[in-house]
Amino acid sequence: MFSETKVRLFSVFFLLVFSFLLDGCGPPVPITPEPVKMPEKEQQVTFIYEDSFSEEEQAKLETWIRFTSDAAQKVLGEFPFDLYYHFHREDSAIQAVLFGHTARTDSINAAHFYVDPSYSLDDLKADWIAPHEISHLAIPKLGKTNLWFFEGFATYMSRQVMIETGVLKPAQTDSINLARIAAVRENFETTSLLPFVADSLIAAHQYPAVYWMGASFFDQADKRLQAAGKGPLVDVLKKFQECCHVTTMSIEEVIESFDKISGTFLFSELYTYYTTTPCNEILVTYKASTPIQ
Numbered sequence: 001m002f003s004e005t006k007v008r009l010f011s012v013f014f015l016l017v018f019s020f021l022l023d024g025c026g027p028p029v030p031i032t033p034e035p036v037k038m039p040e041k042e043q044q045v046t047f048i049y050e051d052s053f054s055e056e057e058q059a060k061l062e063t064w065i066r067f068t069s070d071a072a073q074k075v076l077g078e079f080p081f082d083l084y085y086h087f088h089r090e091d092s093a094i095q096a097v098l099f100g101h102t103a104r105t106d107s108i109n110a111a112h113f114y115v116d117p118s119y120s121l122d123d124l125k126a127d128w129i130a131p132h133e134i135s136h137l138a139i140p141k142l143g144k145t146n147l148w149f150f151e152g153f154a155t156y157m158s159r160q161v162m163i164e165t166g167v168l169k170p171a172q173t174d175s176i177n178l179a180r181i182a183a184v185r186e187n188f189e190t191t192s193l194l195p196f197v198a199d200s201l202i203a204a205h206q207y208p209a210v211y212w213m214g215a216s217f218f219d220q221a222d223k224r225l226q227a228a229g230k231g232p233l234v235d236v237l238k239k240f241q242e243c244c245h246v247t248t249m250s251i252e253e254v255i256e257s258f259d260k261i262s263g264t265f266l267f268s269e270l271y272t273y274y275t276t277t278p279c280n281e282i283l284v285t286y287k288a289s290t291p292i293q
């Protein structure tokens, strides 16, 4: 009589031998071939000099923009197009980067930088303009009436990029953002709706007010996504570059796309709130308690 343990051991031994025979000597098991992945086209980065720069200056500018562009795409996902970076010379400027803007057509995605090349590489890296302009490229160009959204996006995202480049510390970035948003509250003490108020502030060259009001949308979105276990916001952006970023999109299509990627209705709900709520109610939770840095 076998004991129960011996019967169990025998069964295990038999199964091992049987499976060895099947694997080693049995008929070949059909293997589904792995789909052959075509090599993806590598993103090309082109530098264009609009003015005369020495070789040394060109090397410094290219090192700076490659560093910032790589950091931006590490945070926001690789943009699905080639990039063109233009440099304009601004001698004796009061700061390393005086000005910047993007220039986009159906086939060209470019950013222009007006720089004083006498500043050091560290000075260039510490400036906010390149992270801001390159962040713009993470979503399609939107109409002029959506400037609060478009600029708010670049304002909020540039801070995430500056954490990646080491200019900002993660721990202090949130409180700086909150202080900057709180500081523009007084520009929105009206019962009018944001799209109209933003347009009149832009017409009056009150850009920081519109930028930081817009940034509050993305601050809210990021925090709500994380509270729902669906964040952070930059992860939605990374997926957006892979699946959904095309040249021409309306703001509604961008928002619908963010909703689908995050598996929420958070972006469309927030967008409705921002565009239909009297301005003086939108920023009530932002208190001017932190000094601006």
Ligand SMILES: [Zn+2]
Pocket (backbone or CB within 6 Å): 132, 133, 136, 151, 154
């Ligand atoms: Zn901008």
